[in-house]
Amino acid sequence: MARIIAGVATSHIPAVGAAWDNGKTGEPYWQPVFKGFERSKEWIAKMKPDVCIVVYNDHASAFSLEIIPTFAIGCAAEFAIADEGWGPRPVPPVKGYPELASHIVQSVVLDEFDLTIVNKMDVDHGLTVPLTLMFGKPREWPCPVIPISVNVVVYPVPTGNRCYMLGKAIRKAVESFDKDLRVVIFGTGGMSHQLQGPRAGLINREFDTRFLDNLTRDPRALAKISHFEYLRETGSEGIEMVMWLIMRGALDDEVKEVHRFYHVPASNTALGHIILENTRQ
Amino acid sequence: MALPKEYDDLPGTVVFDADQARLGYHLNMFCMSLMKPENRAAFKADERAYLDRWPMTEDQKLSVLKRDWNGMLQVGGNIYFTSKIAATDGLSFQQIAAMMTGSTQEQYAQMMLKGGRSPDGNRSKSEWKNRG
Numbered sequence: 055m056a057r058i059i060a061g062v063a064t065s066h067i068p069a070v071g072a073a074w075d076n077g078k079t080g081e082p083y084w085q086p087v088f089k090g091f092e093r094s095k096e097w098i099a100k101m102k103p104d105v106c107i108v109v110y111n112d113h114a115s116a117f118s119l120e121i122i123p124t125f126a127i128g129c130a131a132e133f134a135i136a137d138e139g140w141g142p143r144p145v146p147p148v149k150g151y152p153e154l155a156s157h158i159v160q161s162v163v164l165d166e167f168d169l170t171i172v173n174k175m176d177v178d179h180g181l182t183v184p185l186t187l188m189f190g191k192p193r194e195w196p197c198p199v200i201p202i203s204v205n206v207v208v209y210p211v212p213t214g215n216r217c218y219m220l221g222k223a224i225r226k227a228v229e230s231f232d233k234d235l236r237v238v239i240f241g242t243g244g245m246s247h248q249l250q251g252p253r254a255g256l257i258n259r260e261f262d263t264r265f266l267d268n269l270t271r272d273p274r275a276l277a278k279i280s281h282f283e284y285l286r287e288t289g290s291e292g293i294e295m296v297m298w299l300i301m302r303g304a305l306d307d308e309v310k311e312v313h314r315f316y317h318v319p320a321s322n323t324a325l326g327h328i329i330l331e332n333t334r335q
Numbered sequence: 336m337a338l339p340k341e342y343d344d345l346p347g348t349v350v351f352d353a354d355q356a357r358l359g360y361h362l363n364m365f366c367m368s369l370m371k372p373e374n375r376a377a378f379k380a381d382e383r384a385y386l387d388r389w390p391m392t393e394d395q396k397l398s399v400l401k402r403d404w405n406g407m408l409q410v411g412g413n414i415y416f417t418s419k420i421a422a423t424d425g426l427s428f429q430q431i432a433a434m435m436t437g438s439t440q441e442q443y444a445q446m447m448l449k450g451g452r453s454p455d456g457n458r459s460k461s462e463w464k465n466r467g
Contacts, residue, residue, distance in 0.1 A: 069428070114415045118367050119360055139370045139422045207415060209352040246451075250414035251405060252347030254432040255443060257451025282341045286458050290348050319447035322432055 056154070056228045056235035060101060061301040061309070061330045062094070063269070064187055066110060066242040068138075068179040069321035074186050075144055087325060090315035091187045097313060097329060098188050103238040105151050106199050107224065108181050109300045110242045111206045113138070115178035122208050123170035125220065128177075128201035129155040136176035145182050145191075151198035154231055158200070161227035167220050169202075177201055184242045187327075206243065206294045210281060217296045218277040221303020228304075241301030245316075245326035248289025256289035257324045262316065265295060266328055270311050273302045291323075306332045346463040347436075349408040359411020362395045366416035375423050404435045 073084045115136035117123070130150050135142040159169055181201055189196060202224075205211055212220075221239075228237055245265065248256040268276050277299055284293040313329040342350045349355065356363075365386065368374045378385040386396045398406035399420065407417045421431045433443035446452060456462050 114363075114367060114413075114419075119356060119363050119416075122356075137370065139419055207351065207413065208356045209350050248348065248452075249428070249432060250408055250435060251349055252436050253345070253452065253457055254347075254436050255446055255452040256454060256457060257447075258454045259450065261454075285342050285345060285348070285350060287454055290345075290350060318450050321429060322447065324451065 056231040056233060056237055058225055058228055058237045058239055058304050059103070059332055060238050061241065061305045062098075062184070062188065062238060062328075063241040063244075063298045063301055063330075064091075064184050064327040065244055065320065065323060065325045066180045066183040067320045067323050067325060068113075068183065070325070071143055071179050071183040071186060074191075087317055087320055088187075090317060090325075090327060093313050094188055094315075094327065094329060095190055098238070101238065102236065103197050104235040105154060105197055106238050106240060107202060107228075107304075108184060108199050108240040108242065109202045109204060109297045110177075110180035110184070110240075111294065111297065112175075112203050113178055113180055113207070116172075116175045116203070119208075122205050123172075123203070124205045124212050125167065126170040126172045126175075126203040127155055127159060128172050128175050128203070129159065130173050130175065133175055133177045133181075133199075133201060135182060136178040138178055143179065143182055145186060146194045148177055148181065148185070148195060148201070149198045151200050154228070154233075154235070155200045157231050158224060158227040161230060162220070162223045165223040165226065167223050172203070175201065175203070180242060184240055188240075202300070204297050204300070206297065209293075211293055211296060213281070214279050214296045214299050215277040217299040218273070218303040221300040221305075224300070225304040239301045239304045241298035243294030243297045244288075244292060245295060245324045246288035246292040247323035249291050249322055251290075253289070255322060256292075257318055258287050258289075258292070259316075259318065259324065261287045262324055262326055265298075266314055266316065266326060269298070269302055269328060269330060270309055273299070273307075276302070302330070305330055306334065308333050344460050346457060346460045351408075351413045355411050356413070357411075359395075359413065359416075361389050361391045362399075362407070362410065362412050363416040365389045365391060365399075366412070366419045369419045369423050378423065404431050
């Protein structure tokens with residue numbers, strides 16, 4: 055049986071990827087950011103996941119505004135790195151896991167979560183920056199990745215509760231897969247940030263800290279946060295944090311926090327990161 | 336009946352909702368076209384002529400020509416798309432963020448280094464009414 059053994063949440067700020075790609079990780083501005091992930095890299099090297107499910111959002115790269123799926127799953131064998139206007143990031147292409155991805159579709163749609171199947175999808179910084187932060191710069195990524203893309207660009211985005219419940223459905227699907235696999239699920243994006251308008255630059259450390267605390271203490275309370283509260287308290291782009299709840303829903307009710315990192319600013323954003331392990335390994 | 340939009344009370348914020356996405360479809364697709372170098376070159380060579388290829392409203396075209404970053408959001412633009420115009424102009428994301436807030440890049444960068452803009456005093460339009 056396949057099992058979800060842990061969850062990782064992290065912001066996916068494009069400037070972090072650019073700093074990495076351009077060799078700026080040692081600069082005073084960026085050095086603390088990358089230091090916050092040193093333990094994470096050691097942790098994931100020890101955990102040796104067989105596959106990672108990465109929940110992220112596309113930023114006008116694969117989907118534009120022609121088609122806006124609320125939830126989509128990448129079922130391809132390989133995903134190319136998107137050219138976001140500056141050329142593709144110099145990272146390896148992302149290998150998929152089509153058998154497990156289609157198995158998740160089979161299970162989750164019948165559990166009433168209508169995932170859009172995507173067989174061709176370039177992946178942008180939303181997916182590749184978390185891989186860089188966790189795996190560094192390997193010649194190829196150490197395991198296959200199943201991308202799950204969530205619309206958080208066009209409001210209304212799916213509710214936190216729906217995301218949390220989707221996580222539970224994904225877990226059930228994984229556990230009915232016939233192969234012994236160790237799966238780590240990523241929730242990405244956030245934390246508080248607003249990129250647009252005269253209110254740009256909004257950061258809410260108190261909200262973010264409470265959110266990080268409640269990932270272990272009371273995830274159900276997080277699933278009840280309204281869209282308006284996200285917009286008001288965490289800025290118009292902070293609402294990306296609903297993607298963390300898919301990750302959280304896929305874990306045990308009781309989890310152990312093994313690492314946390316929070317840093318302001320990374321470009322326009324509060325960078326948040328946490329690693330949660332299921333207690334039953 | 337129109338659905339109530341609680342978030343219309345947020346100061347300095349245009350929520351890119353399904354209605355805005357409908358209004359801004361062609362504006363945003365124009366922005367998307369700038370991901371190709373040949374389109375960037377055509378836009379730079381004659382901005383007005385390039386914009387006229389798109390079924391955008393005159394207001395939308397003028398907001399682009401004037402680089403009215405906040406105005407673009409009002410008429411249906413989304414920041415992930417309008418930032419592609421900024422990239423074409425050689426501006427960073429933080430530079431246009433500073434412009435949208437009416438501060439210099441230096442002031443904006445300093446605000447971020449000091450922990451960003453607090454939500455206090457920035458939750459409702461009524462809180463912005465009496466600001467200078």
